[in-house]
Amino acid sequence: MRILLADDHDLVRETIAAFLNGEDIEEIQTVATLDDAVDSVEKHGNFDLVLLDYQMPGMNGLDGLTRMQEVNGGKPVAILSGTAPREVAQAALKAGAQGFVPKTLPARSFLTAARFMAAGEVYAPIEMLRDREEVDENPLTSRERDVLRGICDGKSNKEIGFELGVQEVTVKLHVKTLSRKLEARNRTHAAMIGRDRNLI
Template identity: 60%
Template sequence: MRVLVADDHDLVRDALVEYLQSSGFDDVRAAASLTDAMRVVEDSGSFDLVLLDYNMPGMDGLQGLHRMIEANEKRPVALLSGIAPRKVMNEAIEAGAAGFVPKTLSAKSLVSAARFMAEGETFIPLEYHQTENHNAPELSEREKEVLRGICNGQSNKEIARDLELQEVTVKLHVKTLSRKLNARNRTHAAMIARDRNMI
C-alpha cells in the first residue's frame, strides 16, 4: 500500500512516516509542502492514500485538498490537523476528503484510520462528535522554553545546556507540560503545541 504524508513540520512528518512504515505500509513517501507533494504524485503516480497537513504552506484552505484529489486521480486524500473546527472538517468531507485525522491520534489509531481510508471509507474522529473545546492550557515561561526546544528537535540534554538547567529539571518540565497538554510523549507534545500555535 502506497501512502504519501505531507506536513511541513519535520518532527510530525517523520513520526507519521515511522508509524506507517512500522505497521507494514510498504511504500511511504514524505513531502514538506503541497508543492512538494504534488511533485511526488506527478513523478511517481497516484497513491492509495495521501495525508495532507491542513495548515502547511500552499494549502490555501481547502484549495489544496481539491488540487491533490485531482492530482491523485480521485483516489483517497485526507486532511491532517490538530485543532481545525468541526465546520472545516464538514466542509472538507463535503469537498471529497477521505477523512479528517487529528494528529493527537495514537499510532495504532492512526494506522487503523489510514487503512480504513485507503479502502475507500470516510474517517471522522470520535472527538469531533463530542467537543470543540480547544482552550490552550497555561504553561509557565520555563515550560514554554522547554517546549520550544522539543519542537526544535532538541534532546533533554541539549535543552538543559541551552537553558543552563540540570537535565533532571528539564525532564520534570517535559513531564509537567506533557500532562498539561494531555500529550503521551515529547513528539505528541510538539504536535499539539505546533497546531495550537503555542510556540
C-alpha cells in the same frame, strides 16, 4: 498500499511516517508542501492514500484538497490536523475528503485509519465533530514553552537545562507538567502537539 504524506513540520512528518509502517505498506513518500505533493503524484503516479496537512504551504484552506483530489485521479485524499475547528472538519468531509485525521492519534490507530481510508471508507474521530468548549490558546508557561522549544529542536533534557541555566531535574519536571497540560504521552508527542498548535 502506497501513501503520500505532506506536512511542513519535519518532526511531525517523520513521526507519522514511522506510525504508518505496516506489512501492507509498500511505499511511504513524504514531502513538505502541496506543490511538492502534486509533483510527486505527477512523477510517480496516483497514490492509494494522500494525507495533507491542513496548514502547510500551498493549501489555501480546502483549495489544496480539491487540487489534490483532481491530481490523484479520484483516489482517497485526507486532511491532517490537530487544531482545526469542528467546522473545518465538517467542511473538509463535505468537500469529499476521505477523512479528517488528528496528528495526535496513537500509532496503531493511525495505521488503522490509513487502511480504512485507503479502502474507501470515511474516517473522522467523533471528538473532532462534536461541540467542544474553547480551550486556552496556549496553556503553557513561558519556561514550559522554552523547554518545549528545546524538545522540538531535538535537544536532551541536559542540553535544555544547560541552555536555560537550570538543573536537568528541573527540565524533567517541566517536561512532565507540559506533557500533562498537552495530554501528551511522551516528549515526541508533546513536540508534535506543540508544533501543530503553534505553541512555540
